[in-house]
Amino acid sequence: MTETKNAPFLEINDLKVEYFTKESVVHAVNGVTLTLEKGKTLGLVGETGAGKTTVAKSILRILPDVGARIVGGEIKLEGRDLLKSSEAEMRQIRGKRISMIFQDPMTALNPVQRVGDQIAEVIALHSNESAEAVRKRAEDMLEMVNIPRERYSEYPHQFSGGMKQRVVIAIALACNPELLLADEPTTALDVTIQAQVLRLIAQLRDKLGTSMMLITHDMGVVATHCDTVAVVYAGSVVEYGTKEQVFDHPTHPYTIGLFGAIPNMNVDERWLHPIEGLPPDPSHLPTGCAFHPRCKYATEACRTGEVPTVITPDGHQCRCHNTDAVLKGEGK
Amino acid sequence: MTEYQMKASLNQGKVRKSSEFLRVLKQLSYNKIAMFGLILFILELVLCLLSPVIAPYDYAAMDVIHMNETPSAAHWFGTDDLGRDILTRILFGGRYSITMSLLSVVVSLIFGVVIGSVAGYFGGWVDNVIMRILDIIQSLPGMLLTIVVSAALGNGYLNTVMALSVNGIPAQARMLRAQMMRVRGSEYVEAAQSINCSQVRIIAKHLFPNSFSPLIVQASMAIANRITMCSSLSFLGLGVQPPAPEWGAMLSGARQYIRDYPHMVIFPGLAIAVTVLALNLMGDGLRDALDPRLKR
Amino acid sequence: MTPVIEVQGLKKYFPTARGLLHAVDDVTLKIEKGKTLGVVGESGCGKSTLGRTIIHLLERTDGKIFLNGEDISDIQGRELKKAREKMQIIFQDPYSSLNPRYTVENTIREPLIVSKRFKKAEIDEKAAELMELVGIDNRLRLSYPHELDGGRRQRVGIARALALEPDFVVCDEPVSALDVSIQAQVLNLLRSLQDQKGLTYMFVTHNLSVVRHISDDICVMYLGQVVELCPSRELFKNPLHPYTQALLSAIPSVDIHNPNIPEILEGELTSPVNPKPGCRFAARCKYATEACQQPQVQRELSPGHFVRCCRAEELA
Numbered sequence: 001m002t003e004t005k006n007a008p009f010l011e012i013n014d015l016k017v018e019y020f021t022k023e024s025v026v027h028a029v030n031g032v033t034l035t036l037e038k039g040k041t042l043g044l045v046g047e048t049g050a051g052k053t054t055v056a057k058s059i060l061r062i063l064p065d066v067g068a069r070i071v072g073g074e075i076k077l078e079g080r081d082l083l084k085s086s087e088a089e090m091r092q093i094r095g096k097r098i099s100m101i102f103q104d105p106m107t108a109l110n111p112v113q114r115v116g117d118q119i120a121e122v123i124a125l126h127s128n129e130s131a132e133a134v135r136k137r138a139e140d141m142l143e144m145v146n147i148p149r150e151r152y153s154e155y156p157h158q159f160s161g162g163m164k165q166r167v168v169i170a171i172a173l174a175c176n177p178e179l180l181l182a183d184e185p186t187t188a189l190d191v192t193i194q195a196q197v198l199r200l201i202a203q204l205r206d207k208l209g210t211s212m213m214l215i216t217h218d219m220g221v222v223a224t225h226c227d228t229v230a231v232v233y234a235g236s237v238v239e240y241g242t243k244e245q246v247f248d249h250p251t252h253p254y255t256i257g258l259f260g261a262i263p264n265m266n267v268d269e270r271w272l273h274p275i276e277g278l279p280p281d282p283s284h285l286p287t288g289c290a291f292h293p294r295c296k297y298a299t300e301a302c303r304t305g306e307v308p309t310v311i312t313p314d315g316h317q318c319r320c321h322n323t324d325a326v327l328k329g330e331g332k
Numbered sequence: 333m334t335e336y337q338m339k340a341s342l343n344q345g346k347v348r349k350s351s352e353f354l355r356v357l358k359q360l361s362y363n364k365i366a367m368f369g370l371i372l373f374i375l376e377l378v379l380c381l382l383s384p385v386i387a388p389y390d391y392a393a394m395d396v397i398h399m400n401e402t403p404s405a406a407h408w409f410g411t412d413d414l415g416r417d418i419l420t421r422i423l424f425g426g427r428y429s430i431t432m433s434l435l436s437v438v439v440s441l442i443f444g445v446v447i448g449s450v451a452g453y454f455g456g457w458v459d460n461v462i463m464r465i466l467d468i469i470q471s472l473p474g475m476l477l478t479i480v481v482s483a484a485l486g487n488g489y490l491n492t493v494m495a496l497s498v499n500g501i502p503a504q505a506r507m508l509r510a511q512m513m514r515v516r517g518s519e520y521v522e523a524a525q526s527i528n529c530s531q532v533r534i535i536a537k538h539l540f541p542n543s544f545s546p547l548i549v550q551a552s553m554a555i556a557n558r559i560t561m562c563s564s565l566s567f568l569g570l571g572v573q574p575p576a577p578e579w580g581a582m583l584s585g586a587r588q589y590i591r592d593y594p595h596m597v598i599f600p601g602l603a604i605a606v607t608v609l610a611l612n613l614m615g616d617g618l619r620d621a622l623d624p625r626l627k628r
Numbered sequence: 629m630t631p632v633i634e635v636q637g638l639k640k641y642f643p644t645a646r647g648l649l650h651a652v653d654d655v656t657l658k659i660e661k662g663k664t665l666g667v668v669g670e671s672g673c674g675k676s677t678l679g680r681t682i683i684h685l686l687e688r689t690d691g692k693i694f695l696n697g698e699d700i701s702d703i704q705g706r707e708l709k710k711a712r713e714k715m716q717i718i719f720q721d722p723y724s725s726l727n728p729r730y731t732v733e734n735t736i737r738e739p740l741i742v743s744k745r746f747k748k749a750e751i752d753e754k755a756a757e758l759m760e761l762v763g764i765d766n767r768l769r770l771s772y773p774h775e776l777d778g779g780r781r782q783r784v785g786i787a788r789a790l791a792l793e794p795d796f797v798v799c800d801e802p803v804s805a806l807d808v809s810i811q812a813q814v815l816n817l818l819r820s821l822q823d824q825k826g827l828t829y830m831f832v833t834h835n836l837s838v839v840r841h842i843s844d845d846i847c848v849m850y851l852g853q854v855v856e857l858c859p860s861r862e863l864f865k866n867p868l869h870p871y872t873q874a875l876l877s878a879i880p881s882v883d884i885h886n887p888n889i890p891e892i893l894e895g896e897l898t899s900p901v902n903p904k905p906g907c908r909f910a911a912r913c914k915y916a917t918e919a920c921q922q923p924q925v926q927r928e929l930s931p932g933h934f935v936r937c938c939r940a941e942e943l944a
Contacts (some may be wrong), residue, residue, distance in 0.1 A: 047807040160897060161671075190670035190834060195878035195890035217807065220880030224887055247884045261812035262882060263841035265864075271819070272841070274812030278777055519725035523788065526685055526717050527739035528709045537738075541729045624729055624772040 007079040009211055010036040010059075010179060015073035017054050017063065017235075024283040028054045030235040030290075031073070036179075036228075041205065041212040043226030043243070045219065045258075047279055051235040052215045056181040058083075059213075060100055061090050077179070096126040099172040103184040105165035109156040115167050116142060116152030122174045141170040145200060162193035166200065173204055180205070180212045186221070198225055219262060223247060231255045234280050234290035241316020251318040253295045253326055289321070297322045297329065359621035366617020373610035380426030389417040391424040392575040400593045409599045412582070413589060418596065422603050425577035430607060432489070432572075433558035436496035437551050443497070444504025445544070449535050451505065452512025452543075459509070466502040474499045478561060482570040492571045496558050503554075504547055511543030518542075545619045552615030556608040579604050630697035631658035632796050632828040633682060633715075638691035640674070640681045647902040651677040653852035655691070656926060659796070659845075662822065664829040666843030666860065668836060668875070672900065674852040675832045676720075679798035682830070683715040684708060696795065713743060716789035720801035722781035726773040732759070732784050733769040739791040758787040762817060779810035783817065790821065799831045803838060815842060836879050840864055848872050851900045851908040854926060858933035868935045868944055871909045907937065915939055 017029035029051045036042045044052045057063050059075055061082060075082045077097070082090070102108045110118060120138040127134070139149040145166040156164055165185065172180060182201065186194040202225060205212055214226055222229055222243070229246040231239040231254065239252040250256045257275035277294035280286055286293055292302040301321045309319045313327070320326065360366055379386065395415030403410045409418035451462040469477065482495035515521065516539060524534050563580015565571030572578040579600045586596035640652040651674040659665045667675045680686045682693055684700070692701045700711045719725035726735055736758050740751045759766060762783040773781055782802060789797055799818065803811040819842065821827060833839050839846060840860055847857040848869065856869040867873045877891040895912040898904075906921035907913070913920070919938050926936045929944070937943075 047809065191836070191878040192670065192874055192890075192893050194880075196892050198880075199890065199892060218880065219808075219882045223882050223884045224880045243884055247882075258808060259882070261808045263812075263815070263837045265837050265840060265879070265881065266883070268861075269841070272812035272816055274816060275809035278779070278810070279807070519719040519721055520727045522680075522685055523717070523719060523725055523785070524727075524738070526683065526712060526715075527788065527792070528712050528742050529738070530742075533742065538727050542727065625774045 007076065008035040009038040009078060010034075010213075011074075011076040012055070012059070013074045013076070015055065015058060015075065016071040017051070017058055017068065018071050019068050021067065026282045027285055028068075028235050028282060029058070030285075032230075032232070032235070032237050034230055034237065034240070036211050036213060038178075038211055039205075039209050040227040041214055041225060043222035043229045044213060044215045044232055045217060045222055045229060046232035047217060049279060049282060050232045051282075052232050053183050054235075055232075056100060056183055056213060056215060059179075059181060060094055060098055061085075061087075062094075062100075092126075095122055095177070096175045097177055098179040098181065099175070099177040100181040100183065101165075101168055101172045101185045104188050105161060105168050106188070108168050109164055111156050113155075114153050115156060115159065119167070119171050119174050122171055126175045138174070141174050142167075144173075144204065145170045162189055162196060165189060165193075165197050169197070169201060169204070173208065173210070176208055176210075178211060180210050181215070182212060183215045184217070185214075187216070187218075194221075201225075219258065231258070234282065234285055236290065236319060237317075238291065238319045239317065241312075241314075245312075245314050245316035249312065249314050249316075251312045251316075251323050251326060252291075252320050253297050253322075254291050256326070257294075289319075297325050355624075356618075356621045360617055363617040363620065365613050366621070369610045369613025369615075369617065372606065373614060376426065376607060376610065377430060380423055380430060383420075383423035383427060387417075387420040387423045389420040391416065391420045391577050393417075400589065400596070402593070402595055410593070410595045412586065412596050413593075418582075418599050421577035421582060422579065422600060425579045425582060425600070426603065426607075428489075428572050428576065429559050429562065429579040429604070432493055432496065432562055433555045435493045436558050437500065437554050439493060439497035440500030440504055440554075441547065441551050443501045444547070445508055445540070447501065448505035448508030449512065449540060452509035453516065453531065453535050453539060455513070455516075462505075463509075466505060469498075470502045475561070475564060478565065479568060479570065482565055487570060487573060492562070492565065495565070495571075496561055499561070500554055500558075504550065507546055507550060508540075508543060511546060512539050515539050515542045541622075545623060548615050548619045548622075549612075552608075552611040555611050556604060559604050559607075629660060631694075632661050632696060633830070634658040634692075634694040634697075635682060636692040636694075638678070638681060638693065639689040640677055640686060641689045644901055649901045650674075650852045650903055651900065652681055653903075655849075655852075655854050657847055657854065657857060659828050659830060661795075661828055662826045663844040664822070664831050664842055666839035666846040667830060667832045667849060668834060668839050668846060669849035670834060670875075672851075673849040674900075675849050676800050678849070679717065679800055679830055679832050683717055683796075683798055684712060685717065713792040714794050715796045715798070716792070716794040717798040717800060718782075718785050718789050718802045721805055722778045722785060723773070723805070725785050726781055728773055731770045731772055732764065732776070735773075735784055736787045736791060739788060743792055754791070758791055761790070761821070762787045777810070778806050779813055782806065782814050786814075786817065786821070790825070790827075793825070794827070796828045796830070799829055799833075801833050802831075804833065804835065811838070818842070836876065848875065851898060851903065853908060853924075853936060854934070855909065855937065856933075856935045857926075858935075862933055866933075866944075868929060868933070868940045869909075869937050870913045870915050870943065874912075915943060 012032055012034045015029055015032045019026040019028055032055055034042065044055065046052050058070055059082065070083060116138050119141050120134050123137050124134045139152055142149050142152060147163060147166060159167065185201065186197050189197060198221065216222060226243050228242050230237045231252065233254050239246055239255045246255065250259055260273035261275060263272060275294055280290055288304045289302045289307045292298040299322060307319050307321060309317050310323050312318050312323060393416065395411065398411050399415040400413055401407055401411040407417050409422065411417055447462060451459040478495050478499050481498050482492060485491035485494060521534060521538050524538050560580050562571055563578060563584050566578055566581040567584055572581065582600040583597060590597050636656050638652055638655045642649040642651055655678060657665065667678060669675045677686065681688050692699060694700065695711055695714060703711055733755055736755045737751055740746050740754055746754065756766065759769060764780060764783050803814050806814060822829060831839060831842050843860045845858065846860050846863045847854050850871050856863065856872045864876065867876055874891045874893050877888050879888060881888045893912045898908050898911050905923045907924045910916040910920040924936045924938055926934050928934050929940055
């Protein structure tokens with residue numbers, strides 16, 4: 001309950017999450033440590049199954065009751081550990097202080113409830129205002145996401161995909177949350193609509209001073225919208241720093257591989273440079289560095305034991321034994 | 333070298349053919365509950381088929397001295413209101429009840445599959461016509477339909493089987509059609525079209541295997557229903573003719589004695605229940621074994 | 629040289645409850661042998677329908693389709709079968725494009741079996757060759773799709789499409805469902821297959837950086853119509869149609885020092901059901917004038933650069 005002035009807004013320390021079935025244990029998150037300053041945006045990049053969504057769900061404590069457990073670590077919101085909060089306290093936090101935007105706008109809305117009422121519901125839940133005042137605020141929210149307030153009484157099917165995602169954003173921002181978790185908010189949308197939605201999120205973030213965790217697999221989205229970046233591989237943060245540090249001097253072989261695999265818009269290349277091999281099966285993670293079977297810099301040290309987090313010359317974190325070799329190898 | 337390779341791959345071909353069937357068997361054998369159902373059912377079937385040999389009494393022999401007796405060493409399951417041995421009658425009755433219900437379910441499954449496939453694959457007006465006809469059939473009370481068909485065809489084993497099947501066809505056809513309509517939109521069906529698969533092949537190899545599993549469960553459930561329906565027919569003088577025993581008929585005949593001599597209801601009831609249970613367990617297991625996604 | 633595929637005024641309308649949906653409306657294009665035509669556009673613009681209509685998976689409403697110079701618009705029966713063997717498709721979703729009850733080998737063998745041209749031994753041999761060609765390990769031949777990852781499944785789909793040695797392959801968003809590292813593997817595979825077999829691709833996608841990488845020519849579609857068609861480089865250097873310009877500006881750039889400034893499109897999407905005769909983009913276009921309410925024609929502004937916009941010269 002102690003709130004220190006200097007504590008970062010959101011602090012995740014050594015978070016570990018497992019999913020388990022009768023036969024196997026899936027190590028979804030293996031010691032993730034991240035911080036997020038007030039009003040900033042942190043990008044979480046990685047491939048399918050890397051554990052990005054699990055991190056976000058752990059913050060909100062909405063992991064499934066059966067089959068998932070947080071094994072260790074702490075998630076501090078202004079110094080207060082959310083993992084130790086009671087369910088009643090969490091209910092007060094969810095939606096009001098932290099809210100989440102899910103990937104698929106098509107399934108995130110209730111198809112038989114009026115769009116406006118779905119926004120009003122969240123507002124009513126966290127305030128004691130009168131019904132009229134709530135409705136007015138819901139209408140204001142609609143307008144804020146560029147939907148005319150006259151459409152309050154329409155149903156989700158009457159809206160296009162981009163508009164639905166804007167409604168989802170309006171719901172997420174209805175109570176002026178301090179932290180917004182956006183899980184692939186634009187992956188299901190077309191590029192022109194994506195640009196529209198991302199710009200809207202950025203404008204609202206700046207206007208309301210919201211901090212944001214943006215989960216995506218699109219490096220371009222990170223480049224345009226984030227302040228800091230964490231690259232996630234097999235449940236671990238392999239590289240973490242400011243956008244400039246990670247994009248200008250990628251140091252982890254995986255990050256470098258990711259950049260190499262994207263077709264470059266400015267250079268004509270006949271062949272792409274894919275990362276060899278496949279992402280690991282999270283129920284049978286390789287020992288040592290989870291990336292070593294796919295890594296061309298891998299040495300004996302990478303195969304077993306803990307991987308140290310190294311501070312690179314430009315001051316960002318990289319979880320790799322061989323940063324020196326990698327940085328030199330870049331020139332070749 | 334190539335010859336060797338060809339030979340090797342030919343051998344693989346042989347292994348593959350049988351391995352598909354073996355795979356299903358092997359999968360089924362992993363499933364203890366399904367195996368239990370299978371063994372139970374086989375045991376029951378064998379006992380019933382061997383009834384002329386193993387049954388302790390004549391199924392039709394009346395014994396006025398030993399009427400309504402509760403189970404004893406002489407009559408393990410007791411006797412009925414005419415003094416007939418219930419164990420004997422259950423064993424003989426099983427020959428009718430099990431085989432007739434099973435056969436009728438198979439017949440309605442076959443018709444249901446053909447009709448449902450055609451409706452589900454072609455859609456459009458074909459589907460419309462078929463579905464409206466099925467609507468008409470389903471709007472008739474099921475029992476009435478069975479009675480009408482049975483009366484029209486006359487008595488006899490196969491005729492009764494046919495009468496029992498008619499009623500189940502629409503439900504099976506409908507379920508298959510709904511499943512097929514779902515599967516028909518899949519890209520692998522489009523892919524099959526693009527590589528020139530004929531319509532018959534698309535239905536048989538792509539649509540049907542991916543839509544039939546709910547039918548197996550439904551069919552195993554339908555067996556109990558058929559046993560009782562069969563008894564209703566014999567009650568009306570259609571279907572199996574007394575004194576030939578038949579489980580459903582034994583049940584309905586003993587109904588009036590349920591308060592004083594409950595064993596007369598319990599044993600035939602138990603026979604039906606055990607059969608249905610065994611088939612359900614087996615059906616569930618078979619559905620899972622046929623689905624490669626649930627492979628261990 | 630005759631183009632492998634040529635399409636003239638192709639139309640595909642779907643009847644809906646509210647009227648005719650113009651999914652593909654008056655599309656004219658051609659693809660030379662060994663080349664890749666990228667088709668880009670947003671969801672619902674008809675790009676997938678275009679590919680499927682060309683290879684006769686969907687029946688066209690109007691227009692002409694030529695394969696290697698022969699008119700195949702109305703062929704049926706045996707001729708259709710023959711033509712289909714020459715035109716194949718690779719699907720978007722590697723999860724739903726493979727029959728879950730077929731092993732890898734069964735899926736790859738099926739086109740060979742169906743064609744009835746091969747003996748059993750040949751089929752086995754060819755299937756093994758195909759698996760090697762697309763890089764699937766032989767030990768996976770008895771695996772089922774659910775046991776494979778997305779990239780491998782997509783390779784199986786590619787092997788199936790190539791089994792009958794087609795001339796023309798429609799790639800319908802083949803890498804959209806894959807992670808970037810796997811996406812690069814599959815794109816490289818498609819390119820090396822093109823080099824080896826002289827394949828002609830129609831590459832349908834919404835991902836502009838992928839399409840730029842793989843295509844020789846690019847065709848931009850908007851609500852059923854081709855709005856711009858030109859060589860790939862030309863399109864990215866000199867986009868003429870206002871929609872293409874907006875589309876290109878909306879790609880989030882990976883270069884943090886050189887970000888794209890997205891041009892945000894205002895206005896509502898026009899419905900493709902019974903559309904008005906004018907330009908379909910006019911409602912969202914900042915340059916729209918009275919003239920845009922008239923039907924637009926596809927014009928060749930410079931050699932090989934086609935655009936469907938009456939104001940293209942003024943804006944260039």
